[in-house]
Amino acid sequence: MKEVVAGVDIGGTNTVFGLVDRNGSIVAENRINTTSYPEVEDFVSVLTTSILKLASGVINIELKGVGVGAPDANYHKGTIELATNLAWKGIVPLASLIKEKINLPVAITNDAKAAAIGEMIFGGAKNMKDFIILTLGTGMGSGIVVNGELVYGYTGFAGELGQTIVVPGGRACGCGRQGCLETYVSAPGLVRTVLYLLSDMKEESLLRRIAPSGLTAKLIAEEAEKGDIIALKAFDYTAEMLGLGIINAATFSSPEAVFLFGGLAQAEDILFNPVRKYVDQHIYPIYKGTIKILPSAIPENNAPVLGAAALAWKELSK
Amino acid sequence: MKEVVAGVDIGGTNTVFGLVDRNGSIVAENRINTTSYPEVEDFVSVLTTSILKLASGVINIELKGVGVGAPDANYHKGTIELATNLAWKGIVPLASLIKEKINLPVAITNDAKAAAIGEMIFGGAKNMKDFIILTLGTGMGSGIVVNGELVYGYTGFAGELGQTIVVPGGRACGCGRQGCLETYVSAPGLVRTVLYLLSDMKEESLLRRIAPSGLTAKLIAEEAEKGDIIALKAFDYTAEMLGLGIINAATFSSPEAVFLFGGLAQAEDILFNPVRKYVDQHIYPIYKGTIKILPSAIPENNAPVLGAAALAWKELSK
Numbered sequence: 001m002k003e004v005v006a007g008v009d010i011g012g013t014n015t016v017f018g019l020v021d022r023n024g025s026i027v028a029e030n031r032i033n034t035t036s037y038p039e040v041e042d043f044v045s046v047l048t049t050s051i052l053k054l055a056s057g058v059i060n061i062e063l064k065g066v067g068v069g070a071p072d073a074n075y076h077k078g079t080i081e082l083a084t085n086l087a088w089k090g091i092v093p094l095a096s097l098i099k100e101k102i103n104l105p106v107a108i109t110n111d112a113k114a115a116a117i118g119e120m121i122f123g124g125a126k127n128m129k130d131f132i133i134l135t136l137g138t139g140m141g142s143g144i145v146v147n148g149e150l151v152y153g154y155t156g157f158a159g160e161l162g163q164t165i166v167v168p169g170g171r172a173c174g175c176g177r178q179g180c181l182e183t184y185v186s187a188p189g190l191v192r193t194v195l196y197l198l199s200d201m202k203e204e205s206l207l208r209r210i211a212p213s214g215l216t217a218k219l220i221a222e223e224a225e226k227g228d229i230i231a232l233k234a235f236d237y238t239a240e241m242l243g244l245g246i247i248n249a250a251t252f253s254s255p256e257a258v259f260l261f262g263g264l265a266q267a268e269d270i271l272f273n274p275v276r277k278y279v280d281q282h283i284y285p286i287y288k289g290t291i292k293i294l295p296s297a298i299p300e301n302n303a304p305v306l307g308a309a310a311l312a313w314k315e316l317s318k
Numbered sequence: 319m320k321e322v323v324a325g326v327d328i329g330g331t332n333t334v335f336g337l338v339d340r341n342g343s344i345v346a347e348n349r350i351n352t353t354s355y356p357e358v359e360d361f362v363s364v365l366t367t368s369i370l371k372l373a374s375g376v377i378n379i380e381l382k383g384v385g386v387g388a389p390d391a392n393y394h395k396g397t398i399e400l401a402t403n404l405a406w407k408g409i410v411p412l413a414s415l416i417k418e419k420i421n422l423p424v425a426i427t428n429d430a431k432a433a434a435i436g437e438m439i440f441g442g443a444k445n446m447k448d449f450i451i452l453t454l455g456t457g458m459g460s461g462i463v464v465n466g467e468l469v470y471g472y473t474g475f476a477g478e479l480g481q482t483i484v485v486p487g488g489r490a491c492g493c494g495r496q497g498c499l500e501t502y503v504s505a506p507g508l509v510r511t512v513l514y515l516l517s518d519m520k521e522e523s524l525l526r527r528i529a530p531s532g533l534t535a536k537l538i539a540e541e542a543e544k545g546d547i548i549a550l551k552a553f554d555y556t557a558e559m560l561g562l563g564i565i566n567a568a569t570f571s572s573p574e575a576v577f578l579f580g581g582l583a584q585a586e587d588i589l590f591n592p593v594r595k596y597v598d599q600h601i602y603p604i605y606k607g608t609i610k611i612l613p614s615a616i617p618e619n620n621a622p623v624l625g626a627a628a629l630a631w632k633e634l635s636k
Contacts, residue, residue, distance in 0.1 A: 130472045144570065146464050146471070153464070153572025154448045155608050160569040163602040165562060167486060175602060244483060251478040252462065252570050254471025284481040284493060290473050 001062045002027070005316070006051045006102075007309030009111075010034060010070040012085035015043075017051055018302075019061065020309035024122030026302060027061060028054050040088040040097065048101035065105040066098055067312030069114035069304055076156040078108050107315045111135070113150055113159060114307030115296070116143025119259055121310035124297035131257045132249055133296065134161065134242070136264035140182040140189075146253050162186070166244050184241035187217035187263055193234045194220055205230040221267045235270045242271075243278030250287045261296040261303065268295065319380045320345070323634070324369045325627025327429075328352060328388040330403035333361075335369055336620075337379065338627035342440030344620060345379060346372050358406040358415065366419035383423040384416055385630030387432030387622055394474040396426055425633045429453070431468055431477060432625030433614070434461025437577055439628035442615035449575045450567055451614065452479065452560070454582035458500040458507075464571050480504070484562050502559035505535035505581055511552045512538055523548040539585045553588045560589075561596030568605045579614040579621070586613060 004019040004027055011034060018029035032050055037043035055063050072083040078095025080088065095106045109117070116133045119125040125133075129148040135141040140162030144151040151158045162182030163175060170179025171192065183189050195212055198205070205228050207215065224231035246258050264271065276293050283291070298306055322337040322345055329352060336347035350368055355361035373381045390401040396413025398406065413424045427435070434451045437443040443451075447466040453459040458480030462469040469476045480500035481493060488497025489510065501507050513530055516523070523546050525533065542549035564576050582589060594611050601609070616624055 128472075130476075146469050147467055149465055151464050151571055154446075154574035155572045155605060157604050158448075158570065158572035160602060160604075163569045164566045165600075168484070168562065177600060177602070244486065248482045248566070249570070251480075251482045252476065252567070253469055254473045254476035256472035282483075282495060284478060284495070286475050286478075287473060 001060055003064050004055070004061050005064050005309050005312035006055075006066045007305040007307070007312065008047065008051075008066065008068045009114075009304030009308055010068060010086070011304075012071070015047060016305055017047065017054070018305040018309065019055060019058065019063070020306060022313060024306055024309075026305065028058050029305065030054050035087065038087045040092050040094070043088075044094070044097045044101060048098060051102065063102075063104065065107075065312040065316050066102060067114070067308040067310065067315070068094065068098070068106070068108040069111050069308040069311070070094065070108060071111060073108045073110045074156045075107070075109045075113070075150075075152055078106070080108070105312070105315055107311050109150070109311055110141070111304065111307075112141030113143040114311055115141075115261055115298070115303055116145055116150060116307075117310040117314055118298050118303055118307030119143075119296060120145060121313055122298060122306055124259060124294055125257065128256045130253055131255045131259065132161075132253070133259040133261055134245070135262040136185060136187070136242075136260060137262040138187060140186045144249075144253060161245060161249060164245060164248065166241060166248070181241065181245045185238055185245065185264070190217045190220055190234055190238050190264065191215045193237050194230060197230050197233055197237075201230060201233070203229040207231060217264055221270070224267070224270050232270065235267065236274050238264070239271055239274035240278050243275050243282065246275070246279050246291065246293070247283045250283055250291060254287060255291060257292040257294050259294050259296045261298075261300075265295060266300075319378055321382050322373070322379050323382050323627050323630035324373075324384045325623040325625070325630065326365065326369075326384065326386045327432075327622030327626055328386060328404070329622075330389070333365060334623055335365065335372070336623040336627065337373060337376065337381070338624060340631060342624055342627075344623065346376050347623065348372050353405065356405045358410050358412070361406075362412070362415045362419060366416060369420065381420075381422065383425075383630040383634050384420060385432070385626040385628065385633070386412065386416070386424070386426040387429050387626040387629070388412065388426060389428060391426045391428045392474045393425070393427045393431070393468075393470055396424070398426070423630070423633055425629050427468070427629055428459070429622065429625075430459030431461040432629055433459075433579055433616070433621055434463055434468060434625075435628040435632055436616050436621055436625030437461075437614060438463060439631055440616060440624055442577060442612055443575065446574045448571055449573045449577065450479075450571070451577040451579055452563070453580040454503060454505070454560075454578060455580040456505060458504045462567075462571060479563060479567060482563060482566065484559060484566070499559065499563045503556055503563065503582070507559075508535045508538055508552055508556050508582065509533045511555050512548060515548050515551055515555075519548060519551070521547040525549060535582055539588070542585070542588050550588065553585065554592050556582070557589055557592035558596050561593050561600065564593070564597050564609070564611070565601045568601060568609060572605060573609060575610040575612050577612050577614045579616075579618075583613060584618075
């Protein structure tokens with residue numbers, strides 16, 4: 001019998017779940033539509049039935065536990081709390097609802113923390129005790145590992161480096177404050193940087209011919225690869241701000257590595273090289289040369305399911 | 319037999335050492351002059367002889383270990399490295415030198431981390447697993463506890479929040495960079511804030527009659543207590559910057575409490591109240607109301623020795 005866990009990634013649109021062995025191989029995978037179930041009880045019922053059905057379709061496996069990655073998840077309490085992108089309101093005791101249907105250990109954490117555990121169990125951080133993963137997408141998430149353990153803090157909500165204020169009085173953030181790191185180093189942050197540079201610089205650019213509402217990080221990356229001055233400068237500024245975030249994180253936990261993950265992190269040369277340059281130039285001298293800045297070693301497509309599965313394996317090993 | 323450990327605080331001028339029981343009572347204390355021993359071997363020889371002599375003078379005690387707080391100490395390696403305020407050059411293997419003379423467990427850490435352990439074992443953080451202590455004096459030090467353990471990081475030098483850049487392009491710092499938190503919230507930082515305010519504001523103030531080289535945090539605090547507008551505004555700005563540091567630390571480790579310690583933290587009302595106000599106003603909403611901002615519960619005079627002793631007790635309990 002091969003032992004597997006179920007890794008479940010709950011997204012606003014789809015919920016993807018897979019059966020994952022100890023080595024991080026996905027034995028089987030399926031998905032359901034999150035939005036089809038406005039009542040969480042219905043969702044859990046269909047999800048757990050689907051997981052058990054998936055497991056029964058594979059011979060010689062034994063399901064040992066369930067790990068869930070979800071937005072606004074509280075690891076300590078096993079809940080999803082006040083989620084803004086899910087239909088379920090209030091505080092949802094998701095772990096215990098799942099456990100009522102599948103009587104195995106169930107753990108839940110948020111997406112970025114699941115990514116960190118995935119990196120630790122299956123990815124590039126296998127032998128590291130101190131590292132950070134930054135997820136650069138629509139927003140900026142983070143998972144921080146100190147002494148080999150995820151940092152949850154007193155509230156369970158530690159590790160929100162996207163909400164670090166890096167420019168007092170800077171850009172307006174969705175959280176109601178100003179100058180948060182996320183407003184500079186997420187995909188929308190890159191778009192804002194381009195808009196600012198279009199106002200500040202005089203160089204010709206294809207980006208001047210696109211309505212701001214249609215500008216995307218992908219398009220900016222494509223233009224940067226072609227040598228567009230504005231697009232390259234926007235990546236350079238993004239790298240500088242990301243470098244500032246990493247420099248300040250170093251004074252906190254002195255990580256062995258910072259992994260970059262998500263849409264923006266696909267732009268390898270035009271992002272990683274300037275980030276490394278800025279970190280090297282501006283880091284507090286005692287940390288100089290001690291932090292590797294690496295792409296995540298987990299394939300982007302599988303990362304959410306593998307991260308959730310890694311959480312389950314980590315819990316089982318306790 | 320009462321069990322005690324030796325807590326040793328190595329300062330640039332004096333080295334104070336005490337015998338401390340499990341409850342944090344100092345059974346006996348003495349000191350030697352650090353500067354009298356330019357060779358570290360001589361220093362260790364006199365220190366260890368003095369500790370044993372102190373212990374032999376108290377009846378019915380048993381010495382169980384030695385804890386040392388020192389500048390630029392590396393806990394992982396038991397060394398003092400490239401200390402700027404001590405005569406001993408290079409990398410000094412202090413823990414093993416002491417152990418050669420007193421064959422008991424010896425541990426060493428830096429001053430701010432010793433203060434954090436002191437707070438955890440003997441002070442206000444006895445039941446806390448996640449907290450931060452900020453030491454506000456000539457510089458700004460910090461000790462960070464996550465999951466009940468000091469954060470040392472990959473290098474052993476984690477926890478230098480004074481070197482977090484809070485104002486990109488801001489005040490020149492001794493580290494060669496600009497805008498470090500320490501340049502705003504240390505005693506010299508308070509003096510710099512007064513000098514700036516004297517340039518920016520027109521109000522009369524006794525502080526205008528003192529040469530900048532003679533301005534001290536103590537004097538500014540005295541004038542603030544008397545109602546001096548410039549001095550009060552300087553404390554308010556210091557509190558705002560300290561609040562910013564605490565807000566950003568929250569996104570990292572979501573501590574249950576932040577303890578303020580050291581010279582500046584003596585100014586209780588004029589510092590703590592505005593710090594609490596700024597943190598409450600500007601913190602990322604999910605952390606609102608979750609962080610206590612407290613004075614250290616360890617008496618300032620005894621703190622270095624108690625912190626070093628707490629380190630020894632913590633090591634013995636492992």
